[in-house]
Amino acid sequence: MAADPFDALRLALMQDVLPVGLGAVDRVRKGGPAELLAALTAGEGDPVARLREEGEPAASRLRQQLDQLSPGLGNPVMKVEVRDVQPESPMAVSTVAADGSRPSDAELQCRLQLIEQRLRLLEQRL
Numbered sequence: 001m002a003a004d005p006f007d008a009l010r011l012a013l014m015q016d017v018l019p020v021g022l023g024a025v026d027r028v029r030k031g032g033p034a035e036l037l038a039a040l041t042a043g044e045g046d047p048v049a050r051l052r053e054e055g056e057p058a059a060s061r062l063r064q065q066l067d068q069l070s071p072g073l074g075n076p077v078m079k080v081e082v083r084d085v086q087p088e089s090p091m092a093v094s095t096v097a098a099d100g101s102r103p104s105d106a107e108l109q110c111r112l113q114l115i116e117q118r119l120r121l122l123e124q125r126l
Contacts, residue, residue: 011076014063020048022062023055 027036040047066074 007076014059014074014076016052018062019052019055019059021055022058023051023053026054026058027051 024036027039031038039051063074
């Protein structure tokens with residue numbers, strides 16, 4: 001969830017409450033309050049989950065429309081932490097070896113040829 005309480009509330013409203021509410025409104029529109037009451041009192045499964053599932057397509061459309069009005073309004077922008085990750089692949093090209101020495105020209109040529117072969121293979125597959 002978001003760190004800011006207001007962002008957390010808005011996210012919960014957009015992702016949890018809105019689909020359930022739109023599902024309930026759709027039920028009332030189709031069959032009146034009796035249809036909604038029947039859906040809530042039915043003994044099979046979770047009625048709130050069923051309403052959420054029914055209302056999700058409409059909620060998704062509404063969130064997209066809100067995003068067109070103002071980006072991030074319907075689908076809140078989530079804060080992320082970005083950091084560098086060191087390559088773990090043995091194919092990673094390093095200009096300095098583990099012992100502090102530089103790779104030889106032959107090693108670099110070998111790595112370049114391997115990269116070239118893989119690029120050709122990729123082009124063939126595309």
